[in-house]
Amino acid sequence: MYFGLSEDQIFFQDNIKKFLEENLSVDILRKIAADDRTFANDIHDGIVNLGINGLLVPEEFGGLGLDILFAAAISEALGYGAGASPFIGSYVMAPLAIIGGGSDEQKQNYLTKIASNEVKFGVGFSALTGARDNSEIQIKGNKISGRSLFVLDYEYATHFLISDINGCIGIIDAQANGIDLVELKTIDRTRNVCELILKNVDFKILEQTKNSKNTAEKVIDAGRIMLAADSLGAAQNMINKAVDYAKERKQFGRAIGSFQAVKHMCAEMVAELEPCYALVWHAAHAQKHLPNEARLMACQAKSHLSDVTKEVAKKSTEVHGGMGFTDLLGLHYWFKRIGLNRQLLGTPERVREEAALLQLN
Amino acid sequence: MDLHYSKEYLDFEKEVKAFCKKYDGVTFTDASKNPLASSSSKKKKIQITRSEWQKILIEQGYFARAVPKEYGGYGGEPDILKSRIIATEFSRAKTPAPMGGQGIDMLVPTLLEMGTDQQKEKYIKPTLHGEMIWCQGYSEPNAGSDLAALQTKGELIDGEWVINGQKIWTSTAQYSQMMFCLVRTEPEAQKHSGISYLLIPMDSEGIEVRPLVDMTMKAGFNEVFFTDVKIPETNIVGKRGEGWAVANATLGHERGSLAPPDAIMNRVHMLIDLMKEEKLDGKPLIEHPIYRDRLMKIQGKVMASQSHALRLLSAKLNPGQDVKVGKMIQKLVGTELRHELEGLAIDVMGEIGVLYEDSPHLRDKGSWQFIYMYFLGLIIGGGTSQIQKNIISERGLGLPKEPKIQGVQ
Structure with a gap:
């Protein structure tokens, strides 16, 4: 019996953390936030060079054939380093959708190219996880129309993977006619989302998703676990920064961390976040090994982590006092990353409602 | 990540399941009325005393597993997974859990670690069997979170400890035969190094137990008053002035459980x-x-x-x-x-x-x-x-x- 990350998982995770620590300082984060794409491209290339694109692609298609727990470990590392790169959409949700729903030909074609980095997917699932602003998707035959909001990982996308409200998933070519791509600006400048306005665009439906929501649900579950893991890493980084600051910063002639008002905030953050590691790992492990609990655990991991990390983001900023509020320290990049993760792929209330329905039916 | 049990543990799980089935509906002739005590099922098949149940569990290796046989335990190796399987299966089958309490959870591990051979022989077995109930004499009215500020005094006079003072928050004092108690024996020493860990029979002359009703309206606690209470010089665990270290060992056990x-x-x-x-x-x-x-x-x-x-x-x-x-x-x-x-x-x-x-x-x-x-x-x-x-x-x-x-x- 062993509950935790394996040596391989920790090794991979450490590589990502190290790469980001060496290449993504707050200065560079600031440049990326100001839309300096050269730095963003470097970070993305560096992470892809570490092998994240082929992580979930089965070995027969040239990937590493690893599992969701492995991906969660990577997502945690990306959150920790505010990794300004596509991941959850392009390299987790997209390959899982094609593995689960694609025909043999579609798998051969797309999975191989994800692994070789020739194809990169943006992913739009908001029709299924909570449509806003009256957006909706209509699929008629081999054509798709409508609007998909908050499409993830669009900036390098050669293709998009879109789901309608019934979990019917298909692929469109980013160069196809009838696509209007509108960039959206969120608080989080380390990852970008867009709106796709589609008018009668060629749509290749993933065969197995025509009449079944199963694949779409699994893809969303995995995406939610990734968001939870990303927030976990980001929150841990914020706590570490707060604890370090509380040890160094002096007021009234002593380190502020010696005041109970401050040290108790640190203790509260740790007490809330520490069990989250186990919940995220357990939920990720369940996706492959505990099918009966997989959906519920994914929902609970997403909503619980959203709540805990929101508090951590607030408190760790407060520990820094006025400096926490400034752009000088750049703490807010993590605050905002946690803020975006919380709303993506279902708000906590919505996800908890799904969790309740899973248990009532 | 590997959440599977090996064959040894799967077999053990089967064994525990069978045990729970055999004792389904066991009830105690001397059951306590504490609403927190594990509830028993309605079928009253087997009626025994609490102490008999403890002995069955020890014999089976389901309780006091790592306590040596000579002191009344099972005499096996500690096995965390087996303990977990027992806890899970007992909870699932609503089989009554072994007795807990401060004697079993705190004193026994402390004696095993720091007690003399005589103390181990005298106290551990009856404690495990539920025949000797212990209470903990730590907190005082002016020593709560700041426990080391305790003032209950112990003086060694003519080969006996003479104890005077007061303890508070003492759960189960009214049922207990014994108390493990922190007492200031070295008034000249620094705060933490003036304390000794003494074992006090509750029927000693000069002990008065007053129930303390809490907000649940039950007397879950007591105040215990000591007036010239005399106990043998040998009723000390560890050396004079080492009581703080001995107590810290047991506090660790309590926090986990x-x-x-x-x-x-x-x-x-x-x-x-x-x-x-x-x-x-x-x-x-x-x-x-x-x-x-x-x-x-x-x-x-x-x-x-x-x-x-x-x-x-x-x-x-x-x-x-x-x-x-x-x-x-x-x-x-x-x-x-x-x-x-x-x-x-x-x-x-x-x-x-x-x-x-x-x-x-x-x-x-x-x-x-x-x-x-x-x-x-x-x-x-x-x-x-x-x-x-x-x-x-x-x-x-x-x-x-x-x-x-x-x-x-």
Whole structure:
């Protein structure tokens, strides 16, 4: 019996953390936030060079054939380093959708190219996880129309993977006619989302998703676990920064961390976040090994982590006092990353409602 | 990640399941009326005493597993996974758990580690059998969170300890045969090095036990007064002035055992059932979105606690897994969470939730309200939540201690 990350998982995770620590300082984060794409491209290339694109692609298609727990470990590392790169959409949700729903030909074609980095997917699932602003998707035959909001990982996308409200998933070519791509600006400048306005665009439906929501649900579950893991890493980084600051910063002639008002905030953050590691790992492990609990655990991991990390983001900023509020320290990049993760792929209330329905039916 | 049991443990699990089946419906002729005691099923097949049950469990290796045979234990190797299987299966089958209490959970491990051979021989066996009940004499009116400020005095006069002073928050003192007690024996020494750990028979002359009624309206605690109480010189664990170290060994045992997460998950399931049955304006509470959201929120926290407990278990089995802070948070998180959960059940029931004692319309014997209040006691007792936060931040995160005020020891 062993509950935790394996040596391989920790090794991979450490590589990502190290790469980001060496290449993504707050200065560079600031440049990326100001839309300096050269730095963003470097970070993305560096992470892809570490092998994240082929992580979930089965070995027969040239990937590493690893599992969701492995991906969660990577997502945690990306959150920790505010990794300004596509991941959850392009390299987790997209390959899982094609593995689960694609025909043999579609798998051969797309999975191989994800692994070789020739194809990169943006992913739009908001029709299924909570449509806003009256957006909706209509699929008629081999054509798709409508609007998909908050499409993830669009900036390098050669293709998009879109789901309608019934979990019917298909692929469109980013160069196809009838696509209007509108960039959206969120608080989080380390990852970008867009709106796709589609008018009668060629749509290749993933065969197995025509009449079944199963694949779409699994893809969303995995995406939610990734968001939870990303927030976990980001929150841990914020706590570490707060604890370090509380040890160094002096007021009234002593380190502020010696005041109970401050040290108790640190203790509260740790007490809330520490069990989250186990919940995220357990939920990720369940996706492959505990099918009966997989959906519920994914929902609970997403909503619980959203709540805990929101508090951590607030408190760790407060520990820094006025400096926490400034752009000088750049703490807010993590605050905002946690803020975006919380709303993506279902708000906590919505996800908890799904969790309740899973248990009532 | 590997959550499977090896064959040895799968076999053991079968064995425990069979044991639980054999003893299904066991009840005790001397059962306590504490609502927190494990409930027994309605079928009254086997009737025995608590002590007989302890002996059956020891013989089977399900209790006192690692305590040597000569002291009344099973005499096996400690096996964390087996302990977990026993706890899980007993809880699932509603088989009565072995007795706990401060003698078994705190004194026995302390004696095994620091007691003399004579003390081990004399005390451990009857304690494990439930024939010798212990209470803990630590806190005093002026020594709570600052325990080392305790003032109960012990003087060695003519080969006997003579004890004077007062203890408070002493659970089970009225039923106990013995007390393990912290007493100031070296008044000249520094605060922490003037304390000794003494074993006091509760029938000694000069001991007065006064019940202390708590907010649940039960006398869960007592005050214990000592007036020239005399005990043998040999009733000391460790050396004179070493009592603080001895006591710290036992406090560690207590913090680990206050709020096991599997018990909380059982309670979540009871709460779900309650919300399906209870109605507000004719509609089951489980169908009211706001209550349902609160339920799901708590379930998420409990799931995190349960998974975390697995991680801690794994760290015991696989040395090298770092869970230092992870262990320190358990008392704080576990007690606060249980209190919150019981409080939700009260809100779910509304006015019915505040019914108490033997009122008409009472649900589940009033256990939700009782445990809600009881756990507020546990949040405070055994090191308050605020003391826990000091421990987590100072020992876990390395934050500096509060500077001492000049002139105060």
